[in-house]
Amino acid sequence: MSGTSEKVYVEIIKKIKTIIEEDNLQAGDKLPSERELTDRLHVGRSSVREALRSLELLGLIETRRGEGTFIKPATGHRLVEVLASFILHDKKAKQDLLETKSIIIRDCIELAVQRINDADVESLNDLLHQINEADHPDQLQQLSYQFKDTVIKLCDNHLLYRLWIELSGYGSSLHGNTFLLDSGECSQIVEHLKNGDSKKIIQLMSSEL
Known part of the structure; x- marks a missing residue:
């Protein structure tokens, strides 16, 4: 991943965290759709999809077919840890x-x-x-x-x-x-x-x- 794309990637994850806080979303709540996130974040849909996929692999969110993407209950992972893995280089x-x-x-x-x-x-x-x-x-x-x-x-x-x-x-x-x-x-x-x-x-x- 190039320096520029990594910076965009980190920014998207940080902005998704901000949206979760602004919308007061809790474990079990549904995240905005990819289209809505793309509009709110002013970034490409493919970039949003990649950020969501990474968060899902880390066990922070889950996608339910036909329903959308939901925040998973905390199981030792924290979004701050995800950010740390990128920021603390x-x-x-x-x-x-x-x-x-x-x-x-x-x-x-x-x-x-x-x-x-x-x-x-x-x-x-x-x-x-x-x-x-x-x-x-x-x-x-x-x-x-x-x-x-x-x-x-x-x-x-x-x-x-x-x-x-x-x-x-x-x-x-x-x-x-x-x-x-x-x-x-x-x-x-x-x-x-x-x-x-x-x-x-x-x-x-x-x-x-």
Whole structure:
């Protein structure tokens, strides 16, 4: 794909996202037709069709014969991730992303060590036990992500937590994989949380960067 066509392609996807927001469309709602999108976006119909096909391949929308194109319920994919796969080819954008993720992780952990309680430790130990017992890679991946998510959520700051979720979405698009903590690292994090050692936790949690 040439630089010019890639730029047009990215712009179409961004504009479709804007239309979804402007029309207040939710999962299950029908998207405007190809003809309407072509008119509203002032681009060629073939370009609109290509953008829609890509969104469908990514599981964000679905086409029902004779009915139209509909927004699929969220299943871990976000439109922001789709945009990231195109936009984050820029070296400065990549560096900014990594730097911001590092700041968010640090702030979340520093709050977490101040706010963790006995019930939180019990919850993490339960997850650690499940990780040690997991015998399937998919189960281990899910539990590892759940453990990391639980640790971040201990910051008890909804905005910081949402920022981490969104930035993690960008990261998975950028790297094509998800960083996983192993059982030993999870065990260390629990101990460091109990001891209030935020620096060591930040070092372990930042391995994904």
